[in-house]
Amino acid sequence: MLDYSTLKIIWWLLVGVLLVGFAIMDGHDMGVGTLLPFVGKSDLERRVVINTVGPHWEGNQVWFITGGGAIFAAWPLVYATAFSGFYWAMLVVLWALFFRPVGFDYRSKIHNATWRSTWDWGLFIGGAVPPLIFGVAFGNLLQGVPFQFDNYLVSTYTGSFWQLLNPFALLAGVVSSAMITMHGGTYLAHRTEGVIQARAIKGAIGAAIIMVLAFVAAGVWLQSIDGYRISSVIDPAALPDPLSKTVVREAGAWMANYGRQPLIWLLPALGVAGALLAAGLLLARHTLSAFVASSLALVGVIGTAGASMFPFIMPSSSMPAASLTVWDSVSSHLSLGIMFWATLIFMPLIVLYTSWAYRVMRGKVTAAFIKEHEHAAY
Template sequence: MLDYVTLKIIWWALVGVLLIGFAIMDGHDMGVGTLLPFVGRTDLERRVAINTVGPHWDGNQVWFITAGGALFAAWPVVYATAFSGFYWAMILVLWALFFRPVGFDYRSKIHNAKWRSTWDWGLFIGGAVPPLVFGIAFGNLLQGVPFHFNDMLVSTYTGSFWQLLNPFALLTGVVSSAMITLQGGTYLAHRTEGVIQSRAIKGGVGAALVLLCTFVIAGVWLQSIDGYRITSVVDIAGLPDILNKTVVHEAGAWMANYGHYPALWLLPALGLAGAAGAALLLLMRRTLAAFVASSLAVIGVISTAGVSMFPFVMPSSTVPAASLTVWDSVSSHLSLAIMFWATLIFMPLIVIYTSWAYRVMRGKVTVAQIKANEHSAY
């Protein structure tokens, strides 16, 4: 059996992999939804865009559900604290996501222009709102979240929903939105042709430029934000003990890992190079390569946020000692071990059936196909 420290690090990495998988796979679905009102000028054009993701979007939700389940099982204290502190933000995401299944299933059932237009904007909301909120949440994590624990280890969040909408968090929200929109633009460009493809390319290139600018600005800004650093000795192999540490709040702390391990600079470089490469490849109409480059940008951006904070998962701005870390907010050794072996079995199955589904339904979606299949599901 793997030792406790190794499992703690593995599960930190696995949660990151699941978040990246969600951003790449369900992200391009959401990106297509974000671009939907702009790439489709007619009902037929919008149906083309919807049919590129319609057969896959619910399967891609597996990444989102699995990431939430992994967070609950591996980091139960983080799950409980985050979902209570970010309650209204999570409700906003949930309500936005409600538009997706209803929109995909019922949008084309009625031949009414107003009905379809309404659901098109519903799919836009379902695609645009979650990435924005998730980005804002990450921005708040980097600044610290106002929560603390009592003697019974019950967490209390002392902030408000409106406090989440601070300037830095809104900037990271734009980073997240641009990243997901780029993912959707490259995918849509690969699956369509003609004017729809041209508009998707314009949208993807625009999103890439926004991502490049905002990611750089956020990185420069982050260097002036007070981060967190553990100053006491922590038994990383010990049982979870949330309050048994000393944490200081100091400028430049989020950049410390890059100083200790300079190779980590490759991650933000990957984010920038992936976004720039995706834009250039879109202009060259090498759409599959552009999608790969966009996916690499997703890996770079999300990994940058993760390694900047390590070992912190959810810092507390109210009581820094109550900050949740990789070492003290995890489940038991046995729980992590059982879930690890289950993940080794089931994650490859998810990848295999997803790959098979995309292979079977590969190819361009065209206006002619939609006309020939007027009563298709989407």
């Protein structure tokens, strides 16, 4: 079995892979939902838009469920602390997600304009709200979350829902929302044609520009935010104990990893270059290549957040020593080892069946297809 310290790093990487997979796969579904009321001007056009993601959105939820499960299993202290501290924010996400299954399944069951319009806006909420909240959550992680532990490692959150909506966190929310909208628009451009494709391209390019500007602004702002640094000696192989270290807050601490490992600069560069390249490829109507470039942009943005914070996962602003890190918030050596081998078996299966499903359902979704399958299509 791999040693404990190596498994801790591996699971930090695997959770990152799952978050990226969620952003790429479920993200384009949400991005399409966000654009739905704006790129589809008639009921027929909106049905075209919905059916580009209709066959896949449920399967893509696997990434969301697996990501949450991995955090629960690999980082139990992070799961418990985050889901209690961000309780109302997580409920907002769940309430928004409720619109997706009922919206997809019931939207076209009744031939009534008000009924269908209501569910269209429900799908918009289910697509637009979660990325915004997730971005706000990451913005708060970078500033530190007000929680502390007692001697029994029972966490106490001292903040409120409204404190989460601070200026930097809202800017991070703009980055996330624009990123997912860009990704959804790029996918929609690949699966549609004509006027719907033209509107999708316009929306994706606009979102890409907003994402790049907000991402660069957040990076500049981050340099003046007090980051976190472990000031005591850490034993990577030690049993998890988040109260065994000392942590200091200092301006520019989140940039320290870039000084130690200059190659990390490739991640923010990938975020910016991927978005701009996707926009350029969309203008040239190279939609599949644009989707790949958009996916790389997501890797760059999410990777930038993870690399900046490493080894911190959930820093504490009210009790810095209680900050949760890669080294002291994990499950046991045995648990990480078993989950690692299980992941090596099942992750390729998920990728294979997802690839097969997209290959089978490839091609353009057209108005003629919707008319031909009036009672079978979403």
